[in-house]
Amino acid sequence: MAPTATALKSEELALSVEELSIEGNNPPKNYVVKDSESINSSRLPLLEVPTIDIGLLCSSSSSFQVEEELKKLRSALSSFGYIQAVNHGMSTSFLDEVLEVTRRFFKLPLEEKKKYSREENEIDGYGNDIVYTHNQTLDWNDRLYLHLLPESIRKFEKWPQVPDNFRKIFLEFTEKLKIVNEVIVKAMAKSLKLEENCFLDQFGKNPIALTRLNFYPPCPWPDRILAAKPHGDASGTTYLLQDKEVEGLQVLKDEQWYRVPLTPDAMVFNVGDQLEIMTNGIFKSPVHRVATNKERERMTLALFFSPELTSEIKPAIGLIDDKNPRLYNNIIDYGRNYFEQLQNGNKPIDALKVRRH
Numbered sequence: 001m002a003p004t005a006t007a008l009k010s011e012e013l014a015l016s017v018e019e020l021s022i023e024g025n026n027p028p029k030n031y032v033v034k035d036s037e038s039i040n041s042s043r044l045p046l047l048e049v050p051t052i053d054i055g056l057l058c059s060s061s062s063s064f065q066v067e068e069e070l071k072k073l074r075s076a077l078s079s080f081g082y083i084q085a086v087n088h089g090m091s092t093s094f095l096d097e098v099l100e101v102t103r104r105f106f107k108l109p110l111e112e113k114k115k116y117s118r119e120e121n122e123i124d125g126y127g128n129d130i131v132y133t134h135n136q137t138l139d140w141n142d143r144l145y146l147h148l149l150p151e152s153i154r155k156f157e158k159w160p161q162v163p164d165n166f167r168k169i170f171l172e173f174t175e176k177l178k179i180v181n182e183v184i185v186k187a188m189a190k191s192l193k194l195e196e197n198c199f200l201d202q203f204g205k206n207p208i209a210l211t212r213l214n215f216y217p218p219c220p221w222p223d224r225i226l227a228a229k230p231h232g233d234a235s236g237t238t239y240l241l242q243d244k245e246v247e248g249l250q251v252l253k254d255e256q257w258y259r260v261p262l263t264p265d266a267m268v269f270n271v272g273d274q275l276e277i278m279t280n281g282i283f284k285s286p287v288h289r290v291a292t293n294k295e296r297e298r299m300t301l302a303l304f305f306s307p308e309l310t311s312e313i314k315p316a317i318g319l320i321d322d323k324n325p326r327l328y329n330n331i332i333d334y335g336r337n338y339f340e341q342l343q344n345g346n347k348p349i350d351a352l353k354v355r356r357h
């Protein structure tokens with residue numbers, strides 16, 4: 001998933017969002033959303049995100065309860081692509097620890113964090129948006145990207161040494177979430193009456209796990225700047241640990257923006273673009289964005305699972321027939337052009353739509 005185009009450089013762009021939040025009186029122009037009206041700061045409705053019991057999905061029997069859970073999963077993923085995963089086998093205290101090491105990293109002095117700065121044209125490391133074009137709108141977000149799987153692509157030099165349990169906690173989290181992910185990806189197939197490994201096989205033997213730790217400093221201009229611009233995730237599947245107190249995530253459903261509620265003890269799960277392709281558009285990779293907050297900072301942790309780079313992903317045969325034509329072309333390494341497309345204002349998945357005349 002390496003960015004392909006050469007990134008542009010400029011003085012203002014080299015500052016972290018944290019630095020910008022303490023500087024100056026005017027909004028930095030590269031961050032101001034061109035069509036500010038679209039931010040719509042009036043209070044948005046809250047999305048009802050169904051709770052899915054992962055323990056039930058693991059069970060090999062097909063009881064009434066399991067069938068009901070699969071129906072609920074299918075319904076949520078085909079209407080807006082989000083669920084809250086509960087009973088996932090990770091204790092609240094463990095998830096709190098994951099968020100706590102994340103918080104402790106972002107609370108380090110800037111000079112400390114900059115020791116882990118992302119190199120140009122790389123993904124792993126600390127920094128903000130890669131800049132491809134001068135009129136790109138930047139996100140009010142400092143982040144740390146780290147590849148977690150496969151082991152061979154970990155860049156430990158970008159992994160924080162402080163707090164000193166960072167590495168241990170993230171390795172444990174990765175192992176645990178990998179198991180949850182297999183359960184959910186299999187359940188997605190079962191809920192569509194497909195063979196359970198149908199999507200998991202497309203991830204290949206060495207799926208990719210990438211985490212993105214997000215820090216959103218308070219922003220003096222919440223009506224003009226977004227913490228993350230609208231996007232669908234490039235992943236196969238995405239898991240999000242949300243800030244415990246500060247909302248910000250919003251989802252587009254039927255052309256209306258909704259707030260995603262805070263989910264204590266639950267993980268938010270959403271379909272990524274690559275699972276939308278594999279399900280031939282039945283499951284939706286939701287377009288989401290993050291609002292800025294004038295008073296409060298926010299921290300979240302996203303973890304993305306994606307097929308290995310050599311795997312050709314494709315809509316499952318069992319989902320295509322005369323009534324349901326193929327919607328997407330096959331693709332290898334979906335992430336390769338994703339960032340550049342997104343930063344150029346495109347919706348990357350649209351490039352794969354089958355064109356009919």
Ligand SMILES: O=C(O)CCC(=O)C(=O)O
Nearest residue numbers: 212214228249290300302
């Ligand atoms: O911070 C959030 O609530 C969402 C983050 C997100 O969408 C991402 O990292 O892709």
Ligand SMILES: [Fe+2]
Nearest residue numbers: 231232233288
């Ligand atoms: Fe996202």
